[in-house]
Amino acid sequence: MNRPDKTYANDPPPGMVEKRGASLWFSHVIMIFGVLIVFFPIWLAFVASTVTQPEIVQPPMPLWPGDQFYNNYREAxxxxxxxxxxxxxxxxxxxxxxxxxxxxxxxxxxxxxxxxxxxxxxxxxxxxxxxxxxxxxxxxxxxxxxxxxxxxxxxxxxxxxxxxxxxxxxxxxxxxxxxxxxxxxxxxxxxxxxxxxxxxxxxxxxxxxxxxxxxxxxxxxxxxxxxxxxxxxxxxxxxxxxxxxxxxxxxxxxxxxxxxxxxxxxxxxxxxxxxxxxxxxxxxxxxxxxxxx
The missing domain is CATH 1.10.3720.10 (MetI-like)
Structure with a gap:
């Protein structure tokens, strides 16, 4: 026996879930993009703290940590x-x-x-x-x-x-x-x-x-x-x-x-x-x- 469809007062209108999901994903993308913009200079500072002096002054600057982490932080x-x-x-x-x-x-x-x-x-x-x-x-x-x-x-x-x-x-x-x-x-x-x-x-x-x-x-x-x-x-x-x-x-x-x-x-x-x-x-x-x- 098929049950009749019921609509409750608190149910969202059709399509609301999809719209809410799209806006949620969009807001998350914008937030992640903003976090990356803020974090990128900090990442560059960390990378610069793990490499040698010539690697910093000679472009392009590396984007991944080097092998001088212990030496540089110990010296500091x-x-x-x-x-x-x-x-x-x-x-x-x-x-x-x-x-x-x-x-x-x-x-x-x-x-x-x-x-x-x-x-x-x-x-x-x-x-x-x-x-x-x-x-x-x-x-x-x-x-x-x-x-x-x-x-x-x-x-x-x-x-x-x-x-x-x-x-x-x-x-x-x-x-x-x-x-x-x-x-x-x-x-x-x-x-x-x-x-x-x-x-x-x-x-x-x-x-x-x-x-x-x-x-x-x-x-x-x-x-x-x-x-x-x-x-x-x-x-x-x-x-x-x-x-x-x-x-x-x-x-x-x-x-x-x-x-x-x-x-x-x-x-x-x-x-x-x-x-x-x-x-x-x-x-x-x-x-x-x-x-x-």
Whole structure:
């Protein structure tokens, strides 16, 4: 017995599946093409880091890795130019971690105080913090340098990190998030006898983990890519960051650049940010798009 055809309200119209499949394939092709365009220079940098100097300077440049991977990366990590790349990577890692963690801690506590405490001039302090967004680092870099020099913090991790750990943007974002938290939670914690810091640590902090992860990725990359401030605050080559080191590897005058080592250093400089983004990818995306945060 043949069953009569049935049409359901949620069924797509005839031909919709085929059209959707075609548009899906087209969007994937465009996305793959864009990824290849972005990835191709990185691939060339990696290839250049595995070949010899003559193979780079004599066209055409090879498109496949050579046999000098170990030698070039060993020379970069151990020798470098003024200082080994391993030392510069460590300096950049300490600076980026210090800036990211410092900004998040200060912003969390500042937003917590602004939202949950009453004190005279609370909104004035908030808007003064917010107004610092109008002043880029370049505008206040000279007085900041004078303060750091006065405290004797030149050529130190403290001098690299402390002037950059205040963040008006992160404070504003955490404030907006804390204002969406129901007042009943704070009232319930108060009734249970929880102190303000207990309420912050047991309730607000876990609820903010996706926001913290998203900001940590952004702030880590921000700290990792700093160039002007480390260039100004450090004179000891042992305190150079990896971004400074890459710039110093380029010769001046008629000197010849050691391109395999420079490209190996560039690839090594990309590894820590890539690890941070990949390891925190899920929390980073949730922190940006989660509608319930």
């Amino acid at each position: 990590l151990v020798s470098g130019v003024n200082v080994p790349v391993a030392t510069m990577l460590l300096n950049s890692l300490i600076m980026a971690m210090g800036i990211a963690i410092g900004k998040i801690v200060i912003s969390l506590l500042s937003a917590f105080a602004i939202v949950y405490f009453k004190f005279p001039g609370k909104m004035i302090f908030f808007w003064l913090i917010f107004l610092t967004l109008m002043l880029p680092v370049e505008v206040r870099i000279v007085p900041t340098y004078e303060v750091i020099a006065g405290f004797g913090m030149l050529n130190s991790y403290g001098g690299l990190i402390l002037p950059l750990i205040a963040s008006a943007t992160a404070t504003f974002l955490f404030r907006q998030f804390f204002m969406t938290v129901p007042d009943e939670l704070a009232e319930a914690a108060r009734v249970d006898g929880a102190s303000p810091m207990r309420f912050f640590w047991d309730i607000l902090f876990p609820m903010s983990r996706t926001n913290i992860a998203a900001l940590f990725v952004i702030l880590f990359i921000y700290g990792w890519n700093q160039y002007l401030w480390p260039l100004l605050i450090t004179t000891d080559p042992e305190m150079n960051t990896i971004v400074m080191g890459i710039r110093q590897m380029f010769p001046s005058g008629d000197d010849v650049a050691n391109w395999p080592v420079i490209m190996a250093t560039s690839i090594l400089a990309m590894v820590p940010p890539i690890i941070v983004v990949i390891s925190m990818q899920k929390l980073f995306i949730r922190g940006l798009v989660d509608s319930e945060k």
